[in-house]
Amino acid sequence: MADFEIGDVVKGKKFGPLEHDFSGVVEKVYTNSIMVSIQDFDPADKSGVNELNGRAVIRQKEAKMIKAVPRVEKDDEADEDKETNTTSKSTKSASKAKATPKKKSSEKINKKG
8 A cells, every 4th residue: 555645646446426537636645545636537527526526535545646746754753752742741731730729619709898
């Protein structure tokens, strides 16, 4: 299974209202499928493409890569730093919540007047 990224140009097989194969640009990547903005299709499928609002969700296994966008290597250290920062922020928030006493809703406010 190829790893798809947003911006890749892919070819999809005919399905549903489409009678011919089509190609388009990946708009969103899901676990096992991708959403494709249909760009190139047979003129006979125009009404089918309109029915699908110009988009199709297809299985990654059935999509063929035509042109890939440049890939950026993911830095494992950057991912670890993000996790550490997120953890420390949530710990700080939790300690602030414990330190600040809450007022009881049953307390009456004394008014002079």
